[in-house]
Amino acid sequence: MLQRISAVYLAGFFIYLLVYFIQHPGPDYAEWRGWLGHPLVGVSFAGFVLAILIHGWVGLRDVVLDYVHHLGIRLVMLTLIALVLAGCGFWTIRILILASI
Secondary structure, three states: OHHHHHHHHHHHHHHHHHHHHHHOOOOOHHHHHHHHHOHHHHHHHHHHHHHHHHHHHHHHHHHHHHHOOOHHHHHHHHHHHHHHHHHHHHHHHHHHHHHHO
16 A cells, blocks of 8 residues: 555656756756755655655565575575664755755
8 A cells, every 4th residue: 555655746846847847957056055945845746756665665675575585694685674774764855954055
């Protein structure tokens, strides 16, 4: 269920990005930073990152559970995947916070 909900949000946000970049072709750094600094865009982008992380976690977890049968290796792989996804999420949120300053 989480993967389907996140997929719907991702599709909607991609459509929004497509429309935005068609209307604003080739924004410079100041426009890009101003756009990301807008509170609504920042929150929407944070939701996009969260949806990607959830979508990726569910998909990778299912692959590992289906194909890795040794319990110890499975635990290590799931832990590494969770750490990498959490790190990517924190890094992206940090970037969004710095863009809004």
